[in-house]
Amino acid sequence: MPNSFPALRPSPGQPVTRFHLTVTPAGAVVTPEALSAIDDWVPATAPGTAAAALAAAGRYDPLAPESLHDKDIWYRADLVSFGEGAKVLSLEGLATIAEVYLDGTLILSSGSMFEGHELPVHLKAQSRLDICFRALAPYLEAKGPRARWRPQLAASQGLRLVRTTLLGHMPGWCPEIHAVGPWRAITLHEAGQPTLSQLELLANLGRDGVGYLTFSGLLEGWMGEVSLVCGGQRLTLEKSEEGRWAGTLEIPDVRHWMPHTHGTPHLYEVQLYLGSCQIDLGRTGFRRIEVETGADGKGFGLTINDVSVFCRGAVWTNADLLGLSGDSGTYRPLLEKARLAGMNMLRIGGTMVYETRAFFELCDELGILVWQDFQFANYDYPVQDEAFAALVQEEARQQLTRLQECPSLAVLCGGSEIYQQGAMMGLPESRWKGALCEELLRVAAGAYRPDVPYVANSPCGGALPFSPNEGVAHYYGVGAYLRPLEDARRAEVRFAAECLAFSNVPESRTLEKHLPVKPGHDPRWKARIPRDRGAGWDFEDVRDHYLKSLYGVDPLVLRYGDPDRYLDLSRAVTADILEQTFGEWRRAQSTCRGALVWTFQDLLPGAGWGVIDATGCPKPAWHALRRAFRPLNVTLSDEGTNGLFAHLHNETPAVRQLVLTVSCLRDGMTPVVSGKRAFELGPHSSQDVAATDLFGAFFDTAYAYRFGPPAHDVTVARLVDEATGEILSEAFHFPQGFDPxxxxxxxxxxxxxxxxxxxxxxxxxxxxxxxxxxxxxxxxxxxxxxxxxxxxxxxxxxxxxxxxxxxxxxxxxxxxxxxxxxxxx
CATH class of the missing domain: 2.60.40.10 (Immunoglobulins)
Known part of the structure; x- marks a missing residue:
């Protein structure tokens, strides 16, 4: 296909939004002419999916979804209102095997959900657009090059051969709602407009404090002066012999873009002027991202503008699984809750979909870093096939071109668990490390976003790609592997691109409205519990393990005898684990430079992985993370016979005058010993303080020496703003554990x-x-x-x-x- 998509024009074009759809047996209707005999149509919209349209018509139940991959789905739109003459038809995403017809003539066949197209067309007075989404099932059954391993993640091994999302194909992970339809926008543009294509727009922050905005692109239909404007500066671009317009605009004393936990995410408007005609290129921020590997060279962390950033947040799933919406209104409520929780990074994993530019623009605004996996996961993809490799290269080019100059894009990654899957099958490195991640995607990342670090795969690093003590890990020692909480330190985690998956119970109000059944007593409850395909356990079993080991209660007896208390303790225990583990990882002496919880939001109401439920309501786990993620924070750690230590954090760019108070209480109310001290905590700094340093004498704060009965049952630490008296953070330690x-x-x-x-x-x-x-x-x-x-x-x-x-x-x-x-x- 021509190397012109995505392209930009002065005019936004006319969106084609109103369609009707009909469902036919696979292969039964070959061309649009045969549709004239069908009168069973339902309204549909673009962007959108067939599942959403059928659900709106009462013909599809998202809670009991039927397969959409064993039938053809036809979309039809009349183009009468778009005028006659030469146009350009822009199709940003078709899921997945699609045929596009204009007035009965085939003008495009597309085989990738992740590829957009621009087509010159000529509209008549009564033009009609038909799009047939062919049944995917036959393509999933096709035979391709022999795979070196067969993962258990998804139900079909044929998914390695087709460029489509794994959402809807992972039993136990998400509902089997299939992505079919024009899931991204369809637009008609007037032909003959100036068109900007092959855009390369790079914003960088120099060590001299100057912002550098480098532009390169092709302009069709324009012969006059071209200038780039940003930050009050204007640069007249020059045209090369190859026809590219290029130049670098300098903005002195530019305000830096920082994640919101460490500063302000300053943004600048960018415009391209063709004479007096303006093309809006969006907003950009000036920042410098570098990877830090630690003294031993085995770690992974990010520095933003020379500031070391502890990255924390979650793995994004999807804001609208039914319709795959990608508009700002759908994203904003969720992304604002991510920021409100103190998250400064979200990861879009390789099992999901590419989100729209609107997602990144909101993250730019909110100061949230984005770790973007290319959409590859677990499989042995056939990149030795030239046609498949070309499809991958075009997919990467288009996705990265859409995200030019977005400062929130912080990490590009070749995909999820490809290396891990091959290594866990016992294959040597030479078999599971291949051209997809090491060559094709690495080259694309370097070509289109050289300002963004590239990670070959998640996880990777170390003797085995899944070892947590080197490189990037998927850490489930605390969690699925049922290790004690101490393992979070013992494992020497460097960076967890995903971790701490639990079946997090929503608030009772959500359950009463959307899942009014008792836990474990109704199959509908268990159906909403996430599980790994083929495993003999689920993530409620994981949560129950910790409920018993940490709180000393038998979950089976409690669930049977007092289900409401079972749910409350289940909510408490995952919140407890998350807060304690992140307190451990944020210590100044920790090897960990970042961790992302699996996952941010649920796809169905129930006790899913998400810290936000499917209705958008925060779960108790979200509140725990909000406390653990505060930029100004105090946590307590039990260091055994060394006593309790308080860990103070100031991630803000300002010096803070703070007071730390520590009190040990008997019966939860009577002070036994207490102390306080004033601290000046510099910007982006941490400090560790032994609790007994505030008392001036020995006291068994951790109840490690056990000289007689414990003198106290709770220790409370408070971090207070010295000037205002505001309590910025509190931390608690219970030396005798959970008291029933x-x-x-x-x-x-x-x-x-x-x-x-x-x-x-x-x-x-x-x-x-x-x-x-x-x-x-x-x-x-x-x-x-x-x-x-x-x-x-x-x-x-x-x-x-x-x-x-x-x-x-x-x-x-x-x-x-x-x-x-x-x-x-």
Whole structure:
């Protein structure tokens, strides 16, 4: 195909959005003429999917999806309103085996979901566009070059031969909702407009503080002056003998783009002027990303503008599995919750889809780094086939060209678990390390985004590609492999591109509305529990293991006798594990430079992997991560006979004057020993402090020496802003572990109107309570499932989830109590 897609023009063009679709047996209708005998059509839209259109018409149940890959699906649109004459038809993505007809004539056959097309067309007064999405099943059954290994991830081995998403093909991972249809935009442009293609636009930050914006591209239909404008600077571009316009614009004293946890994500508008005619090239940010490997050269971490960044966040799944929406309105609520949780990185794994530029533009704005896998996972792909290799190269070119100058793009990766899959099959490195990741994708990344580090595969590094103590890991020692929490330190994790997968239980309100069944007592509950294909266990079994080993309760007995408490303790234990593990990894002495939780959001309501449920509501695990990810933070670690250590973090660009207080309480309320100290914590710095240094004398804070009965049952550390007295962070340590006994809930709750529509809830405790949780209909508490102790009030902001003038009313409960408190504004 011509090397012109994606292309940019001064005019945005006219979107073709209104279609009708019909479903026919595979191969039954060869050409559009035969459709005249069919009167069974339903409305459909583009961009969109057949599953979404059929569901809207009441003909498809996303909770019990039927296969769409064993039938043909025809889309039809009348183009009467688009005018006659020469046009350019832009098709940004067709899933997956597609034939495009204009007025009954075949104008395109496409075999990749991830490839866009631009076609010159001529419209008549009554033109019609037909697109046939052929049944995928026969293509999945086709024989290709023999594979060196057969993964268990997906149901069909034929997926290695077809460029389509694995979503919908991974039993136990996601619903079997098949991606079929024009999932990305279809647009008609006027022919003869100036057209920008083969764009190369690179924003870099020099060590001299100058922003450098390098432009290169082909312009068709324009012979006049061309200039590039950004940051108040203008550069007249020059045309080479090869016909490319090029130049480098310099912006002195440019404001840097930083992830939001470490600074401000400054952005600049970029325009290309053809005389007085403007082409908007979007916004860019100036930053410099480098890989740091540590003193031994075996690590992996990122420095942004010479600042070492601990990357934390989650693996993105999909914002709309049914319709595969890619618009800003769909993305924004979820991405804002990622930022609100303190996440500074999201990974788009190789088992998903490429997200649209709108996703990256929002991440640019919000200061969230993106780790982008190319969409390859687990399989032995036939890149020795020249046609397949060419398809891969074009796919990579198009995807990277779409993301020119987006500063949030931080890592490019050849795919997910290809190296791991081959190595775990016992094959030598020469068999599983191949041209796809080492050559084709590496070359494409270097050509189109040389400012972004490239990782061959995730995981990779070390004697085996999945060893956590070198390079990039997928760490499930704590989690699926049932290792004790201490393994997070013992494994010497360097960077976990995915980790800590648990069956995270949603809030009760979500379950009551969308899955009103008892855990384990109904097959619908178990159907929503994620599992690895072929394994004899699922991720609820994993969670139950830790419920028993950490809290000393038998999950089977509890689930049978008190299912509501089982759910509460299940919510608590995964939140507990996440907060403790990230506290471990963020220590100054830790080898870990980043970790991404598997996964960010669920695809169905239930106890899935996500820390956000399928309705968009944060789970208790999300709140735990929000506490663990704070840029200004204190955590506690039990160092055995060395006692408790407090770990202070200031990731902001400013010096902070802080006060650390530590108190050990008996019966959760009576201070036994306490101390405080003022600290000046420099920008982007951490400090470790022994808790006993604040007391001035020995005290067995970790209850390691065990000289008699324990003198206390909880230690509370607070990090306080010295100037304002605001509590920035709290950390708790319970030396005797989990106590199943329940005490009365001795907390006073006071509500007051805050700024705008927010409300402030002030909680004052007379006794320590564990895993306090709020249920406030219509409001999102910005902290939940937390511990509270005497000594200082706890302020919680309640944010309305919809526009409303109503006052909040809610209930406060705690896992450590069998009572509850009501409050009302």
């Amino acid at each position: 006994a329940r005490q009365p809930l001795d907390i006073q709750a006071d509500l007051a109107k805050g700024e705008d529509a927010d409300w402030l809830l002030t909680l004052t405790a007379a006794r320590t309570a564990r895993f306090v949780h709020l249920d406030v209909e219509g409001f999102l508490p910005l902290d939940n499932w937390f511990h509270i102790a005497p000594g200082a009030p706890k302020l919680i902001r309640l944010v309305p989830e919809t526009e409303s003038d109503g006052a909040p009313a809610g209930i406060l409960r705690a896992v450590s109590s069998n009572s509850q408190i009501s409050f009302r504004g």
